[in-house]
Amino acid sequence: MNAEMQMDAFPPVPQSLGECIAIDRELRQVLVDPKRVDDVHFLTWLDRCRASGIALHPIPTELDVISKARQNGGRVAVLGSDDSIDVSLKTRGAALELLAQASRYRASDIHILMKGTHAEVQFRIKGELRVAMRLPQDEAEGIVRAFYQGIAVVKAASYIPLDVQNAQISGEVLDGTALSSVRIVRGPSYPVDQGGGFMVLRLQYRGFSAGAVEKHTALPLPRTPAGRINLEAMGYTAAQAARQEHMQDASSGIVIYTGPTGSGKTTTINEMSKQRARLAPGRRQIAIEEPIEYPQEWAVQMVISNSGVENMFAQYLRAALRMDPDDIFFGEIRDPDCGVAVYEAALTGHFIRTTMHTPDAFTVPARLEIMDRERLPPRLTCDSKLLRGITAQRLVPRLCPHCSVKLIGKHESKAPRHLWEALITYGDLSEVRIRGEGCPNCSFDGLRDRVVIAEVVQTDSTLMADFINHGTDVARRNFRARFDTDNSILDSAMRRVLVGEVDPLSLADFVDTIVPFDQVNQ
Numbered sequence: 001m002n003a004e005m006q007m008d009a010f011p012p013v014p015q016s017l018g019e020c021i022a023i024d025r026e027l028r029q030v031l032v033d034p035k036r037v038d039d040v041h042f043l044t045w046l047d048r049c050r051a052s053g054i055a056l057h058p059i060p061t062e063l064d065v066i067s068k069a070r071q072n073g074g075r076v077a078v079l080g081s082d083d084s085i086d087v088s089l090k091t092r093g094a095a096l097e098l099l100a101q102a103s104r105y106r107a108s109d110i111h112i113l114m115k116g117t118h119a120e121v122q123f124r125i126k127g128e129l130r131v132a133m134r135l136p137q138d139e140a141e142g143i144v145r146a147f148y149q150g151i152a153v154v155k156a157a158s159y160i161p162l163d164v165q166n167a168q169i170s171g172e173v174l175d176g177t178a179l180s181s182v183r184i185v186r187g188p189s190y191p192v193d194q195g196g197g198f199m200v201l202r203l204q205y206r207g208f209s210a211g212a213v214e215k216h217t218a219l220p221l222p223r224t225p226a227g228r229i230n231l232e233a234m235g236y237t238a239a240q241a242a243r244q245e246h247m248q249d250a251s252s253g254i255v256i257y258t259g260p261t262g263s264g265k266t267t268t269i270n271e272m273s274k275q276r277a278r279l280a281p282g283r284r285q286i287a288i289e290e291p292i293e294y295p296q297e298w299a300v301q302m303v304i305s306n307s308g309v310e311n312m313f314a315q316y317l318r319a320a321l322r323m324d325p326d327d328i329f330f331g332e333i334r335d336p337d338c339g340v341a342v343y344e345a346a347l348t349g350h351f352i353r354t355t356m357h358t359p360d361a362f363t364v365p366a367r368l369e370i371m372d373r374e375r376l377p378p379r380l381t382c383d384s385k386l387l388r389g390i391t392a393q394r395l396v397p398r399l400c401p402h403c404s405v406k407l408i409g410k411h412e413s414k415a416p417r418h419l420w421e422a423l424i425t426y427g428d429l430s431e432v433r434i435r436g437e438g439c440p441n442c443s444f445d446g447l448r449d450r451v452v453i454a455e456v457v458q459t460d461s462t463l464m465a466d467f468i469n470h471g472t473d474v475a476r477r478n479f480r481a482r483f484d485t486d487n488s489i490l491d492s493a494m495r496r497v498l499v500g501e502v503d504p505l506s507l508a509d510f511v512d513t514i515v516p517f518d519q520v521n522q
Helices: 040-051 063-069 082-104 137-151 238-247 265-279 312-323 336-347 361-371 417-426 461-470 472-480 489-498 504-510
Strands: 021-024 029-032 057-060 109-114 118-125 128-136 165-170 179-188 197-205 253-258 285-289 299-303 327-330 351-356 387-399 447-458
Touching (some): 029 063, 082 128, 082 137, 082 179, 082 197, 128 137, 137 179, 137 197, 197 312, 238 265, 238 447, 253 265, 265 351, 265 387, 327 336, 336 361, 361 472, 461 472
Parallel strands (some): 253 351, 253 387, 285 327
Antiparallel strands (some): 021 029, 387 447
């Protein structure tokens, strides 16, 4: 239907529907009160329109929206004045031109990212994301709605901004391009309260060599985050930092961070994600978490709008797989459906960072198996090509160097006997310090800041075979006995105790009970 269609071209509207519908002739849509969608008078009128050569797509819409869309009390309102029809046509034209431009570049995907203040359109070309254009937010929103509401032929009945929705474009609208169909996924993303959202269009071509590839100007890569990674400033040793970066060089697989709530897992993941964006800006990163802790300009941050619904996290992860992702940050493996979804994502070639709550790195396979022995057995989860690495970490308070006091001497009585018996097995205790009374340098709480204490486990086939054939204890003991592996969290913490950085009296609260040295890596 074209914009010149006159009111008289529509069959007469039943009087009972006069206030309940409004027509957008350019988009071939009719807004209708949800209560009237199945009304026999409405369905009959739609059939009459169809018989007259006017196919209208019904959009269930609240009455206040319909009222605003109608003109001054006519029997049927056609949405907008001539000016608004021109705008609608312009927006539809801009959407179709975007498809044509991406087709000329032979892009495999179009990503429209609405960031609240502006929007960015990216094409994936030869596997890399490139910035095609930057637009005002409202212009991008119009293009997204035009794709979903006006151009797509397979879609949900209505456009719901806060839902993840799928659609498809096919048919004559793609004539003149090399495209056979376009699959769409769209939904909300951070910052939702400012209109944040995304649309990913997966382009399907008629054939590998359909049409000649036009010469074009190379598009720039997305902007990279400022700064540089510095895991050692957080508390990681140089060797741990190197392991972290090495095990995240892979194009696919899973890296799991374990530890209690408040142990800094998300902070570490944010740093690794930021570094990935610096080194490989052409990769699409998607985050699924609730709540969002760190805004990530380089990623699409999907917002869980109803985290109380069962399996919502797993559903969002499966939706993310339709968004052309490379890297995924999945907030937490909290149930078997999440675990299965994460491993399915890894099996299909994606890289996933996620978290779990386990006592140490080596209890991850057992926790997964307990979740679901049938779907998450060790023979699946213990594959070093899928599970690339596990980092267990804690955040431990560091003593104020100005007011902390030495344990040996007048404060020895503060350490119970069993603690002394364990401490003396580590060697010289002359520099061991405990928390003082506080001073102006530490705001009188005796502490300087908090530092990461970690154990970084980079998996291999030998470790995984031990998990499968011998269980957690043997796998842990054999791995820690190697000369080139990391120290346990307790061992790393005790090294800071011996130099006076960490109070041994507090380790049980933040790390574990101190045991004799010959037991620490068991």
